[in-house]
Amino acid sequence: MSIKLDQARAIVSAALEKGREMGLKPLTVAVLDAGGHLVSFGREDGSSTLRPQIATAKAATALALGLSSRAVAAMAADRPAFVASLGAIAPQGIVPAAGGLLVIGPDDTVIGAVGVTGDLSDNDEACALAGIAAAGLATKE
DSSP states (O other): OOOOHHHHHHHHHHHHHHHHHHTOSOOEEEEEETTSOEEEEEEOTTOOTTHHHHHHHHHHHHHHHTSOHHHHHHHHHHOHHHHHHHTTTOTTOOOOSSOEEEEEOTTSSEEEEEEEESSOHHHHHHHHHHHHHHTTOBOOO
């Protein structure tokens, strides 16, 4: 099973709305399916030019390692050479910073991932969580 377009759109919409509620800088949100393919994307006016790649890489990081990008950041503190080496083999990049979360389906399997960027990483993650919840889905660390 993979994330559906309507679910991905709901995640993007709710994540951006949460950012506006929090008064954050312009956000960019990418939702990937379980295979790492882009399903839905949103970029607010004023987002800087590299944000689409960062949002996609945060989501891809979660999918690649089966962990949130926050957990990968913690891993990088303990194993910096290992995490640094992943960039060369990860087609969408590796971003070890909060804001990339796995999306779990009703049968407890990974159906996709969301990446949010544009503000502080903790705020990015809060918006990703809001998007996932609004779509009636779950995440795991």
